[in-house]
Amino acid sequence: MLSFRSIREEEVGRLISSVSGDCASGRPVNLSEKISCTLSDTIVRMAIGSRCSYRDEFLHEINEAVRLTGGFNLADLYPSSRLMRRFSAAARDMARCRSNINRIIGCIIKEREVTSMPEREEDLLAVLLRLQKDGGLQFPLTNEILSTVIFDVLGAGSETSSTTLEWAMSELMKNPRILRKAQYEAREVLEGQANLSEQSLPKLSYVHLVIKEALRLHPTFPDPSRVS
DSSP states (O other), rough: OOGGGGHHHHHHHHHHHHHHHHHHHHHOOOHHHHHOOOOOOOOHHHHHHOOOOTTHHHHHHHHHHHHHHHHHHHHHSSSSOOHHHHHHHHHHHHHHHHHHHHHHHHHHHHHHHHHHHHHHGHHHHHHHHHHHHHHHHSSSOOHHHHHHHHHHHHHHHHHHHHHHHHHHHHHHHHHHHHHHHHHHHHHHHTTTTTSOOOGGGOOOOOHHHHHHHHHHSOOOOOOOOOOO
16 A cells, blocks of 8 residues: 555645635535545556546546446346346446446556556556466456456445545534544644645544544444444
């Protein structure tokens, strides 16, 4: 994870600059959208690299897949019904979206096969392709498996993180005293820093508690054994 530190710091810096610019100009800030875009961009860059020419198209399809997965689908109520699957627009859209994602990843893999990256700059896809080439695994690492791994990482990583941060911000807005305390700690720790560095994060102990409480109140997935 340390190898991706510069990517995370750069994307967070862009988020801060974007929010600051909107506030300075008096424009309303859609924080949910900005957080979602920042996390998606970060994970895409770590997974397939910022140099990928298909990055924007890939990000669009991933966001569309997440939207379809979280939306209503009549076929989910009748999973054994072929008729429902045939007439379900969401099911057709999801199949189209997944087909596009597989196509894009296939194109990215073809691009990577003729180029090489220094090992210290490798993203997730580059590592998987190297393992595929070197072999030695207990199972063949096919392009289909690569596509599925990348899809799962992007879909799960971006959605869960953005949801947690949105709930944390929502709870802070409802609790001004807690918000002021978190702001004070952040300003005290980060004072004088032109750019946010991850080295400062361990010092934000109260902010860590806020995030943990947000996870306790709003877990990213249902847990029947959980007791509040």
